Amino acid sequence: MDPLSALRDFTIRGELDKIVQVGDEFRFGNDYSFPCTAETAYRSKQGNLYTLETLVNYIKNHHLKHVEYIQNSRTLKIPSVTFPDRKPLVDYLHGTISSHDAIEFPKTSIPADVEEYRPDDPNLLVPKDDEFGAAAAGPAKDEDPSLDYITMIRALERPLKDRESLLVCRNRDFYSVLMASTRREEERQRVESQQRKDGSAAKNRLLLEEDGGGGGFDSTPKPKMHLIKGGKIGEGVPIILVPSAFQTLITIYNVKEFLEDGIFVPTDVKVKAGAAKPDCVTVQKKFSRDRVVAAYEVRDKPxxxxxxxxxxxxxxxxxxxxxxxxxxxxxxHVEIFNRIIGFYMRFEDDSVESAKTVKQWNVKIISISKNKRHQDRAAALEVWDRLEEFMRARSH
Known part of the structure; x- marks a missing residue:
């Protein structure tokens, strides 16, 4: 199947979320894969054929105003769809119209002595004259020697499996393996949390002993208090919000690894690995082993x-x-960033235009490398330092 037809098929079925970019290619679930820069059969009014990455980015963002869409395309360094092409392209991809003058599928000519391809016919393309005779052996004397039946057959082939679907094992369920791994991770975090609590309790006892059991130390446990908007004091775990859009670097999928372990894992990698989207994630600062730190809830649905x-x-x-x-x-946004600390994550080699808007806001711009993962830890520490500084300032 060609890239344009595959994109239209997934759009009509409402499965755009199954189109994931992996490296330099797009994976359409387990069905197809095409290079990101592959030209499609849809020709722009300017004369050029739109590439697959242009159409995928557009159909996922066609709800944006044209100015916002153009800015989004520039940020991602992807060519954009022109304004005159927007509506007919959306209508075609959503199935509102069945064809358009801008579409130019390559035509494959089949000679008269070859039967038409029928999906339900196991013989597919069979020469009419002789099933296993001269036609199979080669062209007859009066036939055009330039006819290449193998090429024509391959042009009509449709991939039924790819290198990933071949790995699918029927009657095998690896869900139990995933759940066992998840339980081990939860148990590890529970043990670490208990160890931090035990360490804190030991320090409290030591302080009481040094103070003689009385005087200036109050051992009565108190709920953790956090200053919030309007100067009021509120109880409970503080909340960090992240965008739900995949265009941003930090999402609900990868925020835990980044803030706790100092490792940036792209969202599409997590999704491709089958990670389920959580409604809420709890993160703690793990870089400080000598003291107990507060936990934060991370959510992406304001x-x-x-x-x-x-x-x-x-x-x-x-x-x-x-x-x-x-x-x-x-x-x-002025009031927002006076009451809430804002962070904008970007790749260090992104264009200046990508951060043009946020530079007008009161937010902290944090840069990471696209390839040097050992630098992620420093970026995560900068986020924690800024956040803790903000929390200390708000508590006074």
Whole structure:
């Protein structure tokens, strides 16, 4: 199947989320894979054929205003769809129209002595004259020697399996393996958490002994308090918000590895590995072994927050778009970043244009390398340092 038809098929079925970029190619579930820069059969009014990465980026962002879409394309360094081509392209990919003048599928001519390809016919292409005779052996004297039946057959072939689907084992369920691994990780985190609590309790006992059991130390446990908007004091675990869009570097999928372990794992890699999307993730600063640190909830659905939940929001990773803050209980982004610390993650070699908007906001820009993963830890520490500094300032 050609890239344009595959994209139209997945769009009509509502399975755009199954189109994932891996390296320099797009994987369409387990069905197809095409190079990102492969030319499609849709020709722009300017004369050029649109590439697959241009069409995938457009159909996933066609709801944006044209100016916002252009900015998004420039940020990703992907050629954009022109304004006159937007509507007919959307109509075709969504199945509203069956064809358009801009579409130019390559034509494959089949000679008269070859039967038409029929999916339900196991013989596929069979020469009419002689099933296993002269036609199979080679062209007859009066036939055109330039006819290449093998090439024509391959032109009509449709891939049924790829290198990934071949690895699928029927009647084998690896879900139990995944669950066992998850349980071990949860147990490890529980043990580490208990060890930190035990260490904190031991320090408290030591301080009591040094103080003679009385005087200036209050051993009564108190709930952790956090200063929130409006100068009020609220109880509970503080909340960090991340965008739900995949265009940003930090999402609900990879925020835990980044903040806890100092390792950046691209979201598409996590999704391709079968990671389920959580509603909420708990993160702790693991870099400090000598003291107990607070835990934070990470969420990516601001619309699901209750009024009292907003009292606990202390930080947000921004996408760089105003619409990210639609329906937030604040007047504008100025008020937001006066009450909540903002972070914008970017690759260090991205263009200046990609951070042009956020440079006008009161947010902290954190840069990481595309390839040097050993530098991720420093970036994660910078986020923690900025966040803890902000929390200390708000608590006074």
């Amino acid at each position: 619309s699901a927050l209750k009024a009292e939940d907003w009292d606990r929001v202390v930080a947000v990773f921004v996408l760089g778009k105003e619409w990210q803050f639609k329906d937030w209980p604040f007047k504008d």
